[in-house]
Amino acid sequence: MNHIKSLLRSIPFLLHLNNEEAGFFFKSGRLVSVKKGQLVDIKKTNSLNIVIDGIFEIESIANRDIVYLSPGSFFGFLPFIENRKKGNVKALVDSRIFVIGEDDLYKLFLMSHKALRGYIKMIESLNFDISDTGKKYFDIKGKVVTVFGRKAGSGKTLLSSLLGLSLSSEKTIILDLSYSGRSLFDLFKQKLTVPLSEKDNERGAAESLLNDRIVKVTENLHLLNISFSARVKVDPAILGPILFILSREYKYIIADLSDSDEDLRNKVFEQTDFVFALTNSKKEMDDVQPVFDRQLKEGQRVFYVRNNFFSKESGQFYGGYIFNRCEGFSDGGDISILENYISEGNLDNYRNAVTSKNRAIVIQSAQHESVLLGSLMLELNRGGKKFDYIYSSSYSYFLSCMLLLSDDYNTLNENMRKFFSSGQFNKIFEITFPDKYIFKSGRILKYAMELAGSKRAEMFQSLPLSYINSGGTQRIFSTGSLQHLMAASLVSEPLCEPVEFAGEKCSSGFPGNYVLPSHLLRTEAAEIFNITISNKEHLSFTDDKYSSFFINYLEASDEQKMPQPEYMDQSKKLVLEVSENEFKFDKISENTMKLSQMLIARII
Structure with a gap:
């Protein structure tokens, strides 16, 4: 079995998977023995087939262009790929293949936005012909940004809102991932929608649900309530399907995240690219750093932010960004105040950190x-x-x-x-x-x-x-x-x-x-x-x-x-x-x- 796993991990579009995702891939597939001379019609297969042992040949129509497949080669279905090969695959000797179905491959991407991103980048580099659906994911390549505050009143919701407006020259959505306090919807004077508190792995159903819950602030800035006012804990597993769908439409996905639900917090950290952490004293910074050390496992970048509102009581601050006061904005509603604040350059460092082609x-x-x-x-x-x-x-x-x-x-x-x-x-x-x-x-x-x-x-x-x-x-x-x-x-x-x-x-x-x-x-x-x-x-x-x-x-x-x-x-x-x-x-x-x-x- 170790030989099989090692072989599978050498497949180019699986190299980027983390241990959890690779484990899901292994468990979702099965080994199939193929007798010498047995045929498989590529056009009819709806599974990905990876050669483990033996050798196969792909014989195209009219017996032209014969291709031989050795261990580590694959044929059949790949998500977002135009499968233009036709003909039969024939085992030249008794062989074994690892078979995983179409639905299980999509479930893998529903688990992790980053698994999807890595797959897209790899098949792009391998020069595969991309399907029309796949091109939507290729064109966006969205980034996930988390604005995180451990304490109520830290300023995270205001910073999330400002960052969303700052980035809204491209399609941007802010996710409300707090349970209480000040909501994004209050700040923008929008009607609060029902939180998404149920897991739904069905792509069609999930997409329909999201479309009904998304609220437009401007043409390019949208809001989505994930957990605010929820009476029960949100299942963190819903984040995978949500990001799978949103990453096709939005360039920037911002998570307004509190520390009230550790399971949800950790899942957001797992899926994010950047974390802007509101730490309004040295003690707060010292307290949150061990959390990042334990939970950020995939190269996520952390920026510490000091809210200038608390500057008099928090002492000196090095190694992060200062969040300047936004005068004249309290209860929300007047977006022009936020836009003026942004035009004065107060969000330049934050925006540049996110938008740079690193x-x-x-x-x-x-x-x-x-x-x-x-x-x-x-x-x-x-x-x-x-x-x-x-x-x-x-x-x-x-x-x-x-x-x-x-x-x-x-x-x-x-x-x-x-x-x-x-x-x-x-x-x-x-x-x-x-x-x-x-x-x-x-x-x-x-x-x-x-x-x-x-x-x-x-x-x-x-x-x-x-x-x-x-x-x-x-x-x-x-x-x-x-x-x-x-x-x-x-x-x-x-x-x-x-x-x-x-x-x-x-x-x-x-x-x-x-x-x-x-x-x-x-x-x-x-x-x-x-x-x-x-x-x-x-x-x-x-x-x-x-x-x-x-x-x-x-x-x-x-x-x-x-x-x-x-x-x-x-x-x-x-x-x-x-x-x-x-x-x-x-x-x-x-x-x-x-x-x-x-x-x-x-x-x-």
């Missing part, structure tokens, strides 16, 4: 081979090329954080030289003899603290995304103590003691888990570059000062690496092709500098 760079996961990335990190520092997301894991993530933490070229160069030195490696990976682990994490945490201090990941303009094993499950961290994230990226179980963070034991997950560009297809990133390493020689430790046990451990891990499936625009694929056989930072950096300069120059 770009990401994915840096190959590596342990000691990350030394080959040194010159590239230096060129990123010197070249001034900015990315909104830097996604990596293992030692590569540690280097990415060094890049963000270093003020200048020389500081970065010295920090990396020290990191790869025998003295530093031997110090942080000192062999101990505990009951469970050979390498303790205490020294690694101390070293990370020296570099990162008390900084948090979400405070950086270039957001460092780390792919980390947390409690046995791989996830993306976009918030949290940089010290703990950096330390976790250096430890690999079972030899290394994991780092306690966000209520879980965390480690790099390398070499079994590694970053892929497809992981970010789920995010709102519009452009994704991918940096990989190709070394023609074996990188050896010639300095006998390095711990021989640690060297053997690194090289054994390196041998377990699996090939990385890649399906992306070749112009965004940057390969660092080198021939290095000695683990020497300065020598490698000098030898690879020109190549790194050429690669960075390709990034527009």
Whole structure:
């Protein structure tokens, strides 16, 4: 069964699925044995069929253009795709296929707006012919924005309304996801509709229900009541179908979210791209950060917001946006006051954060081979090329954080030289003899603290995304103590003691888990570059000062690496092709500098 799951996870349009979605996909399908010579009519099939074992041939009409299908190939139905192939599929030997029906594929997208987004981006990159229905989703590619406040009176509903108006040059809808307090409908002087409190997985029924409940404020700004005044808790599962439908029509979907229902809150966090968090004191910020660290698992970006109304009692504020007072607006109704407030530039930072075509760079996961990335990190520092997301894991993530933490070229160069030195490696990976682990994490945490201090990941303009094993499950961290994230990226179980963070034991997950560009297809990133390493020689430790046990451990891990499936625009694929056989930072950096300069120059 593990072989089958591994094969299925290598299918291009499944690479972006998270663990829950992949589990649903596996459970929804079934294995079917196909005897040699058995035929399947492609035109009549309403299921997706993935070859697990054996070999098939597709024979078109008039016996032309025969195509052979090996394990990992697929045929049949794909959502939003024009299925123009005709003819029969014939098993050439006794074979097995994994079969999943059309309805189950749509249910997968009803579960998650991000699963749909990732699928759309992937099939677009694979140059499939898109159906007319599919083109509606392709053209919109909506973003989900959450305005979150834990306390009543924080200003979240006013900020949600202003943000909605600010974005309404494109079709925008605001979802009321609070149970009580001030409603969006009150603010815009609109009649409050009945909350959507029932789960409905039927696409047609759900769409009809939504159309009846949507209220127009302006031509492009609409409202939808999800939970306000509901007498029972809203089933969080309704969010999937709602976003599935809304993402076809709206460029921006704003969630006005309170903290009164943790299940609903967590589901919204799961589906969102951005969070504007109203934290009107340092204590409020300190209280909400652990919530983000536990619940934001897919690269969501957090912006902390301080409402200027509370500024006198809240002290100094760094690392976020100021929400200036909106004078003259109290009970709502006069939209012109809000529009004037927006025209004065008060929402520019918020709007720009949401509307920007953000770009990401994915840096190959590596342990000691990350030394080959040194010159590239230096060129990123010197070249001034900015990315909104830097996604990596293992030692590569540690280097990415060094890049963000270093003020200048020389500081970065010295920090990396020290990191790869025998003295530093031997110090942080000192062999101990505990009951469970050979390498303790205490020294690694101390070293990370020296570099990162008390900084948090979400405070950086270039957001460092780390792919980390947390409690046995791989996830993306976009918030949290940089010290703990950096330390976790250096430890690999079972030899290394994991780092306690966000209520879980965390480690790099390398070499079994590694970053892929497809992981970010789920995010709102519009452009994704991918940096990989190709070394023609074996990188050896010639300095006998390095711990021989640690060297053997690194090289054994390196041998377990699996090939990385890649399906992306070749112009965004940057390969660092080198021939290095000695683990020497300065020598490698000098030898690879020109190549790194050429690669960075390709990034527009």
